[in-house]
Amino acid sequence: MNGTSSQIGYIFEFIRVLLREMIRYKTWVILAFAVVSLAVLGMGLVFPKKYSSSSSVFADQQNIIKPLLEGQAATTSVNDQGRLVREVVMSPRLLQQVVIDLGLTPDVNNEYAMEAEVIKLRGGLNVENMGSNFIKLSYVGNDPNLVYNVISKVTDLFIKNASETKRKESSEAFVFIDKQVKTYKGQLQEAEERLKAFTSSNYDGSDQTVDARISGLRQEIETTKLNIEETTTRIASLEKELSSESQFVERRFRSDVYRERLMDAQSQLATLKLTYTDSHPDVVALQHQIEDMQRAIRDTDNRQNQSQRGNTDSNVNPLYERLRSDIASQKVEVDSMRRRLERTESLLKDEYARKQRIAAREAELAELNRDYNVNRSIYEDMLGRKERARLSMTLDVEGQGVTYRIQEPPVYPLTPTGLRFMHFFLVGPVLGFLVPIAVLGLYVQFDPRIRFRGQLEAASKVPILGVVPHMASPLAQRMMRSDVILLGGFFVIILCVYGAIAVARYKGIL
Amino acid sequence: MEKDNFADGKPRRSQVVDLPKQAQGGSARIANMAELGRMSVEEMAERRIVYPGMPNKAVLNTFRELRTQLLKLGGSNNFVIMVTSLTDNAGSSFIATNLGAVFALDKTKTALLIDCNLYDPSLEQLLDVEPDYGLTDYLAEEKLDVNDIIYATGIPRLRVVPVGTHTEVGAEYFSSARMAGFIDNLKTRYPDRYLILDTPPIGMWAEARILADLSDLVVLVVPYGRVNEAQVAAAVDTLGEDKLAGVIFNN
Numbered sequence: 001m002n003g004t005s006s007q008i009g010y011i012f013e014f015i016r017v018l019l020r021e022m023i024r025y026k027t028w029v030i031l032a033f034a035v036v037s038l039a040v041l042g043m044g045l046v047f048p049k050k051y052s053s054s055s056s057v058f059a060d061q062q063n064i065i066k067p068l069l070e071g072q073a074a075t076t077s078v079n080d081q082g083r084l085v086r087e088v089v090m091s092p093r094l095l096q097q098v099v100i101d102l103g104l105t106p107d108v109n110n111e112y113a114m115e116a117e118v119i120k121l122r123g124g125l126n127v128e129n130m131g132s133n134f135i136k137l138s139y140v141g142n143d144p145n146l147v148y149n150v151i152s153k154v155t156d157l158f159i160k161n162a163s164e165t166k167r168k169e170s171s172e173a174f175v176f177i178d179k180q181v182k183t184y185k186g187q188l189q190e191a192e193e194r195l196k197a198f199t200s201s202n203y204d205g206s207d208q209t210v211d212a213r214i215s216g217l218r219q220e221i222e223t224t225k226l227n228i229e230e231t232t233t234r235i236a237s238l239e240k241e242l243s244s245e246s247q248f249v250e251r252r253f254r255s256d257v258y259r260e261r262l263m264d265a266q267s268q269l270a271t272l273k274l275t276y277t278d279s280h281p282d283v284v285a286l287q288h289q290i291e292d293m294q295r296a297i298r299d300t301d302n303r304q305n306q307s308q309r310g311n312t313d314s315n316v317n318p319l320y321e322r323l324r325s326d327i328a329s330q331k332v333e334v335d336s337m338r339r340r341l342e343r344t345e346s347l348l349k350d351e352y353a354r355k356q357r358i359a360a361r362e363a364e365l366a367e368l369n370r371d372y373n374v375n376r377s378i379y380e381d382m383l384g385r386k387e388r389a390r391l392s393m394t395l396d397v398e399g400q401g402v403t404y405r406i407q408e409p410p411v412y413p414l415t416p417t418g419l420r421f422m423h424f425f426l427v428g429p430v431l432g433f434l435v436p437i438a439v440l441g442l443y444v445q446f447d448p449r450i451r452f453r454g455q456l457e458a459a460s461k462v463p464i465l466g467v468v469p470h471m472a473s474p475l476a477q478r479m480m481r482s483d484v485i486l487l488g489g490f491f492v493i494i495l496c497v498y499g500a501i502a503v504a505r506y507k508g509i510l
Numbered sequence: 511m512e513k514d515n516f517a518d519g520k521p522r523r524s525q526v527v528d529l530p531k532q533a534q535g536g537s538a539r540i541a542n543m544a545e546l547g548r549m550s551v552e553e554m555a556e557r558r559i560v561y562p563g564m565p566n567k568a569v570l571n572t573f574r575e576l577r578t579q580l581l582k583l584g585g586s587n588n589f590v591i592m593v594t595s596l597t598d599n600a601g602s603s604f605i606a607t608n609l610g611a612v613f614a615l616d617k618t619k620t621a622l623l624i625d626c627n628l629y630d631p632s633l634e635q636l637l638d639v640e641p642d643y644g645l646t647d648y649l650a651e652e653k654l655d656v657n658d659i660i661y662a663t664g665i666p667r668l669r670v671v672p673v674g675t676h677t678e679v680g681a682e683y684f685s686s687a688r689m690a691g692f693i694d695n696l697k698t699r700y701p702d703r704y705l706i707l708d709t710p711p712i713g714m715w716a717e718a719r720i721l722a723d724l725s726d727l728v729v730l731v732v733p734y735g736r737v738n739e740a741q742v743a744a745a746v747d748t749l750g751e752d753k754l755a756g757v758i759f760n761n
Contacts, residue, residue, distance in 0.1 A: 021735075448738040456732055456759050459739035460746050465729065465756035466576045468605065469568045473558045 010454065014444070017451050020470075021440050029436040030487050034494045037432030041501055044424025049416040051147045054138035055155045056130060057085070058407040082129035089137060089158055095121050098153045102146075121150060134407060144413045151410040162404040167393075174389040181386050184379040191372040198368055202361055210355045217348045224341045231334045235327055242323040247316065255300040262293045425502050540620060540667060540702070549664025557635055559665065560608050562615065573612040576758065580609075580727060583755050589726035590697055590705040591755075594718045596745055597711050600733035601760040603632040606708040609729075613704045614667035620702060622660070624671040626684070626709045626721055631673035633708060636663040644674020648692065649683035656695060684720045693724050712745050719748065727755040734761045 022029050088094060095118045099105055104121075105113045124147075126138045137158070139151040204210070269286045276283050450456050453467055472480065554561050560570045580591060593609065595602035606623060613621035624645060625633035634641065641661055648654045661670050676683070683689060697705055707725055712718040722728050728749050732742055746754060 447735075449735050450732060450737055450739060450742065450759075451735045453759055455739060456742065456757060459742040460730075460732075460757050461743075462730075462746055462751055462754045463756045465579050465758050466572050467759040468572050468601075468761060469566070470734075470761040471558055471566060471569045471604075474552075474555050 010452075013452055013454075014441075017444055018437065018440055021444055022437070025436075025440065026483065026487055029440075030491055030494075032436040032439070033429075033432035033491070036435045037428040037494070037498060038501075040424055040428035040431055041498060044419075044421045044428070045501070045505065047419060047421070047424065048142050049420070050140055050142065050418040051144040051413040052138060052140045052417045053144075053147045053151045053410045053413045054136055055151055055406060055410040056408040057135045057137065057155065057158070058405050059085070059133050059135055082127060082135055085135045085137075085158070086127040088161060089125060089127055089154060090122055092118055094154070094157050094161060097157055098150060101153055101157075102149055124150070125154065140417070144416075148410060148412045155406060155410060159404055159406060170389070170393045170395075174386070174393045177382065177386045177389045181379070181382045184375060184382055188372070188375040188379045191368065191375050195368045195372050198361075198365060202365075204354050204358045204361070207355070207358050207362065210351055210358055214348060214351045214355070217344055217351060221341060221344050221348070224337050224344065228334055228337045228341070231330050231337065235330045235334070238323055238327045238330065242320065242327065245317060245320045245323065247320055255297050258293050258297045258300065262290060262297070265290050265293065421502075421505055428498065539700075540617065543620070543667065545662060545666055547664065548666070553664065557607075558604055559611050559636075561611070569608075570612075573608050574615075576609065577612045580729075580755060583727060588697060588701055588704050590693060590707065590724065592707040592709055592718070592721055592725035592728045593731060594709045594712045594722075594728065594749075595731040595733065596713050596737045596741055597733060598630060598714070600711065600731050600736065602711070602731045603627065603630075603708050605729070605731050605758055605760060606706050607633065607636065610668050610704075610706050611665060613706075614665060617667070618702060619704060620667040620669065620700065621704050621706060622669045622671065622696060624696075624705060624707050625673040626707050626717060628673060628677040628681075628717065629710050629715065631677070633670050634672050636665075636668075636670050637661055637672065638664075641672045641674075644672040646674035646676035646679075646683060648674065649686060649688055650674075650676045650679075652688075656692065681715075681717050681720065684717055684724075690724060712748060713741060722749055722753060725753070728753045729755055730757045731760050732757050734759070 099114060099117045100108055104117045107113055124140045128136050130136050137155055139147055141147045265286060272283050444451060456464060560573050564570055593602050593606040610621040610623045613619050623633055625631050643654060643659045645659060648659045659671050663670055707721055709718040709721050730745055
C-alpha cells in the first residue's frame with residue numbers, strides 16, 4: 001500500500017517536474033512541435049500510395065499417383081502446398097512470362113531490364129496459406145492498374161501451369177504403370193513356364209492320391225488276410241467232417257421202408273384182431289398185405305445182394321465226394337489269395353517309395369506355386385490400375401481433373417492500403433507533442449541534478465526543513481504572460497499552416 | 511504615532527533607526543520601535559516577500575512551518591541563523607528575506623537581516639535609497655557605531671544591515687574579533703531579536719565557512735535543478751552536521 005502510494009506520488013511529482021521543464025523550455029517545445037508535426041505531414045505528402053489486390057486459389061491436395069498406387073508403392077507426400085505454389089509463382093519463368101505479356105519492359109531481349117522487372121514483381125508478390133487448401137496470392141504496388149493486371153496474369157499463368165504439370169504428371173504415371181505391368185507380365189509368364197516344366201517332369205501325382213492309394217491297398221491287404229483265415233478255417237472243418245464220413249454206403253433203403261410199413265400193418269392187425277375175428281374181411285385183407293410186404297422185402301434183399309456183387313461204384317458215399325471236392329476248391333482259393341496278398345504288399349511298398357519322392361519335390365512345387373500366385377495377383381491388380389491411370393490421364397488431358405482452381409478472382413483495388421495521408425495528418429500533431437515530452441522526460445530522468453525531494457533526501461544526511469514552492473514576482477508573471485501570448489500565436493500559425501497543407505492536399509493542389 | 515507617518519505611500523526615507531539605548535521590556539519596546547511607512551502589498555509582491563493574506567498561501571505556510579522548525583531547534587533563546595546556498599542565484603537571499611519577514615510577523619519578535627554576501631549583495635532592494643554605510647564599513651572603520659548600519663525596512667519589526675562599500679576585503683573582516691563582537695552584541699542586546707545572515711554560496715567562497723562558526727544554526731538552500739547529489743553531500747560534510755539545521759529545497 002505504502003509502496004504503491006509512494007510510487008503514485010512519485011509519478012505525480014514527475015509530471016509536475018515535467019510540466020515545469022516544459023514551461024522552462026516552452027519555446028523549444030513549440031519549435032519541436034512545429035518541426036516534428038510538419039516533418040510528419042511532409043512525409044505523408046511524399047509517401048507513395050500502396051495498392052493491393054489478391055486472388056485465392058483452391059488446391060486439391062490429392063496427388064494422382066497416390067490413389068493409383070495405393071498400398072503398392074509409397075509416394076512422396078505433398079507436404080506444404082503453399083511452399084510449392086510459391087516456388088511456381090516466384091519462378092523466373094512465370095514472372096518473365098508476366099513481364100512479357102504485360103509489356104512491362106520495352107525491350108524484351110534486354111536481360112538486365114527483364115531481371116529488374118522480375119525482381120520488382122517478386123518483391124510485391126506474396127503467397128500465403130489460408131488453411132490447408134486455400135492459397136492466397138497477393139500483389140502490392142503503386143499503380144492500381146498494374147497491380148490488378150499483375151495479379152490476374154500471375155493467377156492465370158499459375159493455373160495454366162498447374163494443369164499442364166498435372167497433365168504431365170498423370171501421363172507419366174500411366175507410362176510408369178504400363179511399364180510395371182509389362183514387367184510383371186514377363187515375370188508371370190516365367191513363373192508359369194517353370195511350373196509347367198516341373199509338372200511335366202514329375203508323374204508321381206499328388207500326395208493325396210498316393211495317400212488314398214496306400215489306404216486302399218492297406219484295406220485290401222486286411223480283407224485278403226481275413227479271407228485267407230476264413231477259408232483256412234473252412235478247410236479244416238471240412239476235413240474234419242470228411243474224416244467222419246465213410247467212403248462207401250449200403251443200399252437198404254427200400255427194404256427198410258417195407259419193414260417199417262410191415263410193422264405198422266402188424267400193429268394194425270393186432271388191433272383189429274381185438275375186435276374182429278380172423279375171418280373178418282379187414283383182417284384177411286391186412287394179412288394179405290403183410291404177406292405181400294414180406295415177399296417184397298425178400299425180393300428187395302435178393303436184388304440188393306446181386307447188385308452189390310455186380311457194381312461196386314453204385315455204393316460210393318456222395319457226401320464224402322462232395323466234401324472232398326469242396327476242400328479241393330477252397331485250397332485253390334487260399335493259394336490264389338496268398339499270391340494276391342504278396343502282390344498287394346509289394347504294391348504298397350512301391351507307393352511308400354512314391355510318397356517319399358513326392359514329399360521331396362513338394363517344397364519345390366510350393367515355391368513355384370507361390371511365385372506364380374504372387375505374380376499373378378500383382379499382375380491382375382496392375383492391370384486394373386493401368387486402366388485407372390488411363391482414365392486419369394484422359395481426365396487431365398480433357399482438363400477435368402485439375403487440382404488448382406480459382407476460388408476468388410482478383411478485384412480491382414479502388415482504395416490504397418497501408419499508410420495514407422490521413423494517417424500522417426492525424427499522427428503529426430500527436431508526435432509533435434509526444435517527441436518533446438519524451439525528450440524532456442528522458443532529460444529529467446537522466447540529468448543528475450536534483451529536481452525531486454526524494455533525490456535530496458537520498459543525498460543529504462540532514463533533514464529537509466521544507467520545500468519552498470516556486471514564487472514568481474509580478475514582473476516575471478507579466479513576462480511569462482507575454483511569452484505565452486507570443487508562443488500561442490506562433491502555435492496557432494503553425495496549426496493554420498498545417499491545416500492549409502492538408503486542405504491543399506485534399507483539393508489536389510499538392 | 512511616528513510609525514504610521516508614511517503609511518500613505520509617500521516616499522520613505524532611509525534612515526538610521528533610533529534604537530533606545532536603555533533596555534526596555536518586551537512588547538512595549540518593540541511597539542515603540544521607530545518604523546518607516548509600511549511597504550505596500552504591491553511592493554512586497556514585487557520584492558517577493560511574504561505577507562499575511564497573500565494569494566499564494568502555500569509559500570506563506572511553508573515559511574511559517576520553517577520558522578516553527580527553526581524555533582524548535584534553537585530552543586528558548588534567540589539565535590543566529592546563517593542561510594547559505596550551493597550556487598549563485600540559488601535563492602538564498604529570497605529565503606533569508608522571507609525568513610526574516612515571517613519572524614517579524616510575530617509581534618513579540620524582531621528580525622535583523624545581515625547581508626554578508628559580498629559578491630552578490632541583494633538585501634539593499636528592501637531599502638528605498640542607497641545606504642550610507644554597511645557591515646564592511648563598520649568592520650573597517652572603528653569609529654562607526656552599530657546603529658549607523660542598521661536600517662529599517664518598510665516591514666514592521668524587520669531591520670537590515672546592508673553589505674556596505676568595502677566589499678573587496680570582506681573575508682578577512684569576517685574572521686576579525688570585531689565581527690564576532692558585533693554579532694554577539696546584536697544577539698545579546700535583545701533576547702527577542704533573531705539574526706539572519708545571508709552569505710555567499712558555500713561551495714564557491716570561504717566566507718560562508720567562517721560565518722558558520724559565528725552562527726548558531728545553518729540552513730542550506732538547494733536550488734531546483736541546478737546541483738547534483740554529490741555537491742549537496744559535499745556541502746553537508748563541509749558545514750558539519752551539528753550546526754546544520756537542515757536543507758531547504760527551493761523550487
